[in-house]
Amino acid sequence: MIKWAGWLITVFGAAHTLLALTxxxxxxxxxxxxxxxxWSDDLSAMSPExxxxxxxxxxxxxxxxxxxVTVLWMxxxxxxxxxxLAWALGIWSLLIATALIRTPWPIIVIACGLxxxxxxxxxxxxxxxxxxxxxx
Numbered sequence: 001m002i003k004w005a006g007w008l009i010t011v012f013g014a015a016h017t018l019l020a021l022t023x024x025x026x027x028x029x030x031x032x033x034x035x036x037x038x039w040s041d042d043l044s045a046m047s048p049e050x051x052x053x054x055x056x057x058x059x060x061x062x063x064x065x066x067x068x069v070t071v072l073w074m075x076x077x078x079x080x081x082x083x084x085l086a087w088a089l090g091i092w093s094l095l096i097a098t099a100l101i102r103t104p105w106p107i108i109v110i111a112c113g114l115x116x117x118x119x120x121x122x123x124x125x126x127x128x129x130x131x132x133x134x135x136x
Contacts, residue, residue, distance in 0.1 A: 001117050002071060002074075002075045002119065002122070003118075004114050004118075005111045005114040005115035005118060006069070006070075006072035006075060008068070008107060008114070009065075009067055009108065010064070010065055011068070012061075012064055012068075012108060013061045013063070013064025013066075013068055014061065014065050016060070017059065017065070020052075020059065021057070024055060025052075026052035026053070026057075027056070028052075029049040029052045029053065037049060067085070067089065071085070071115065080118075080123065081115065082119075083116065083119050086115040086116045087112075087116070089112050089115075090108070090116075093109050094109065
């Protein structure tokens with residue numbers, strides 16, 4: 001379950017970033033991004049270049065990839081990810097859903113559910129934790 005969660009999170013983050021760069025054509029603004037064109041942009045009246053930047057490379061997609069590959073790395077090395085990671089990501093996804101209901105946030109919520117189930121299964125199988133989560 002942990003591996004599935006890691007893959008879902010990684011693929012979701014990568015897809016968000018890559019689709020924004022390609023389908024939404026955000027990459028066409030890269031010249032402005034890397035020439036300092038956003039430095040004086042008014043965030044309250046976002047330009048198309050700034051909006052494209054925040055939708056793609058500055059979005060939550062890149063951190064999700066990092067979280068996903070970290071979960072995969074931990075699973076591969078026999079390390080159980082911390083439960084707070086699943087809870088924090090799940091709560092964040094639900095908060096995003098309240099603002100933008102027509103986004104694929106359920107994918108991350110499913111991944112968080114899988115992650116929580118995998119973490120709890122690993123804890124019950126290892127027997128190395130007490131009921132309150134402290135190591136013996």
